[in-house]
Amino acid sequence: MAHDERAVSAGQIHPGDFSWSFWLSLPLYPYGKRRTIRKEVVKDTVWTFDQIQGIFYVVVPVRMTVVKLDEGGLLVYAPVAPTRECIRLVNELVVEHGNVKYIILPTISGLEHKVFVGPFARCFPNAQVFVAPSQWSFPFNLPLSWLGFPQKRTQVLPEDSSKTPFADQFDYATLGPIELGPGRFAEVAFFDKRSHTLLVTDSVVCVPEEPPAIVQLDPYPLLFHAKDKTSDIVEDNQANRRKGWQRISLFALYFQPSVLEIPRWSEVFRNALKATERSKKAYFGLFPFQWRSDWKRSFDALRGDGRLFVAPILQTLILNRAPRETIDWADKVASWDFQWIIPCHFDAPIKAEPHQFRQAFSFLEKQPAVSAGLFNSSSYPLPEEDFKLLREIDKGLNQFGIVPKALEKV
Template structure:
């Protein structure tokens, strides 16, 4: 169930509860205002707190997961921005279930996750911080303490899961590090045995047909992308919110899907003069989008009933650099008896088992037992980007499928 107390209501809350003053560290929408939405996933055991993030109103959920430990206390996986509202939700959980004991940063490359860990950990000075082992920063590879991580209580997650202080309740497996030239990709999948729940960061996702609840707290981005032209006025209806969400999903996964026409810059400027919203919030009427008539079919192929899949950017730019290592990791994770998956983005919880998880990585196999690929025409821009990065020596070449 969704829990919208005083800290999550868009009306009954002071805007100071949303304030995130450190937004210049990661300057993307919604900048200095981040609302938090609490959801109970497993009664009295697992909760999530969602916020939103995006560029040019392409907004998607970013999520942290909180697990109640059997001996008392809490484990936090992938913290979000510790706004006043977010911390209030955490204090409520602590009052019922004990203090935060462990904070997990499950990625080495995801700045949208890494940037919040230090500020979040300062609110819980007794918690131990465990991070994916191959941390790095750009342009200088700095010590974690210089990046705001608490000195003396931050350490890499142990190589052997049996050595972790929470080993009696959790298993985990580390994907990577996968070399990407400038940095490395790494992810820690965490399995909570008692609730049969798998926590992942970016490796797999599922797209809901309706906009997630946290995205609907402020519908402006949804209605912005529901427009067909700069001068159109879009009513706030469930159908228009859904239309905007479907287009946002196509943007988020393909950057430039095949069902989107490129609008000439001169036309964009001319259309801005008659735009329905020429305010700063409306980007001064700047609306460079023109969708083809068949765009909805492209979303439905991507959605496909809410299936589990690997995001296209990971398929084309990251995991194809290490297909065997990725498949070995996916097979290892598939050995756990989970019945739901909680990713850090898009839909959650996703009712899925080891078969559906392992099948999501079939794109790395030459001869998959079951073919379930995403619409390949929408991969054209990502393929061009992949080839360009390799040609310029920015990233290593992709390897052959296994």
């Protein structure tokens, strides 16, 4: 695997390169300013483009993957914001490898992916756009053309992957749609046969111990979450960046793990009033986090040995609505001969074999299968106490009839 990373060098930086003027369509941090890092992960074949997004400085990577086509040209999986910097980095590949021919939207519910497809497609007017089936929008289910997708160039991915113009190089499998009451969830996994690389959106992740490079371009969110109390002034060093990143990961994947206590809002406001001017830079000094001294044990359990796993939110609120369908999809994906996995969030690329992908979904099984000589992912369960808030959310949504009841394990 290659490891070259490329962003605009310091001498070339211009504020307009990172500007994203349509940020109000998805008002997430960093709002109208988005940096991009390109990384070559398979030499002359596969590249990732990382940006960040989040809420309350809980920032995680959001990733686009570009794959060179055997026939010449490029396929783009899950576009990110097409800033000047991003498009310049893509066009450098276009010069060398040919035009962007296909743009893939592999999800139906992820606004952090869907909102960028139309603007990105307009930057490459000859590219065909393929979208996951059963698209929907909230609060009104609008035609894709109303959402900015180019009407004459947009089509739904066929159920049979052999019916696409890129079938010789790519296979794909669609999970869902899984009905969730007010919405649906679906994901399309793509397999590049040439590079033995699997592209997924949200289904599996791997959390790095160190903060990703894209998150470190602006370390303020990392240092914000490295604080233990409102008034802390945290030194910018790698240890504190790491501490902030690990806490961000726990918050992003659990909302509220057992090692995080939320103080009373009256206490939060009192502490904010006492905060120094420097510590008031973020959210007027509000800091509604109180981490227990043993908080790192939850991160260590989450990361494990760098294993692949399904995000707790998906485990608790989504995939358990369709366990049989999810297992069948995971079986199909695991039948492909991939060696690397590139998710749209957290770490990438991940060195992983098909059985490791399949075993990540063993939480849906009553008796997970154990392959001889291979680890069984059920031997590495995530701590049940960290699921407490997610279980409560799930119970509440079900009691009010907002989402269907979770089904029994298969």
